Structure formats: C-alpha cells, structure tokens
Amino acid sequence: MKDKLRKTANEWHDVLTIEQFHVCRDKGTERPFTGKYHDCKDPGVYRCVCCGQPLFGSDSKFDSGTGWPSFLRPIADGNIDTDLDVSHGMRRTEVLCSRCDAHLGHVFEDGPQPNGLRYCINSTALVLDPDPAD
Numbered sequence: 001m002k003d004k005l006r007k008t009a010n011e012w013h014d015v016l017t018i019e020q021f022h023v024c025r026d027k028g029t030e031r032p033f034t035g036k037y038h039d040c041k042d043p044g045v046y047r048c049v050c051c052g053q054p055l056f057g058s059d060s061k062f063d064s065g066t067g068w069p070s071f072l073r074p075i076a077d078g079n080i081d082t083d084l085d086v087s088h089g090m091r092r093t094e095v096l097c098s099r100c101d102a103h104l105g106h107v108f109e110d111g112p113q114p115n116g117l118r119y120c121i122n123s124t125a126l127v128l129d130p131d132p133a134d
C-alpha cells in the first residue's frame, strides 16, 4: 500500500488550474475533442496532473473516436483505483489515481479485444512525460 497524498480543497486550488480542479477534484468531465491529448500520438508516459504518478503508457493508447484519450489498460494495476459511480442516472466505473484520489475518468467495457476495456480519461487529468526515464 502506497502512501496517499492528501491535500485540502484549498491546497489543491493553489496548485491546479480551475479546469484541473473541476475535473480531478470535483469529478468533472471536459468536453469531448477539447482536451490536448485526445488526438495525441506522442510516445511517453501519462502522469497524474495532481501528483505525478505514472498512470497510462502511450503504447496502450488507442483512437476510440470519442474525443477523450482512451487506453487499453493502466501502466500498473496498483496505480489506479476504481469505484462505482451512479451519478447522472448511469452506472459507470470511475477511474481514480490511487495515490491522490484524483478523478481521471471512467472505464467502459466496449473496448477492443482481448481485454474489452476502454479507459476513457480526461486530458485535463493527465500530463504527458515524453522521457520518463529522467
């Protein structure tokens, strides 16, 4: 079990933009095709914008046509948490950063085989690290 990173809402406001706070701490959703990574094919590791934890590798990113960055799998199972989300009259599985509990997006069961999963993630919650070895 990793150490959790915990901050108050005010502390998060100090380090995040309004949009980042809305998505990550207030479980918001960016409008499709507006995020900076939905169409990005650059190699690297996508980290949590709140705490820097590696979340998804560019090698598992695929073009889902939804307008949000979509991934087949997390970079490591322990790096994300999932939770049942019944808001907005839907039953969805929420995806969170396991370190700081940032809301990242949702995982759906309509992805490509063999896993059939589509991690639908807000660009706003991510920052692409093009050279993660450093």
Ligand SMILES: [Zn+2]
Pocket (backbone or CB within 6 Å): 048, 049, 050, 051, 052, 053, 097, 098, 099, 100, 101, 102
């Ligand atoms: Zn995080």
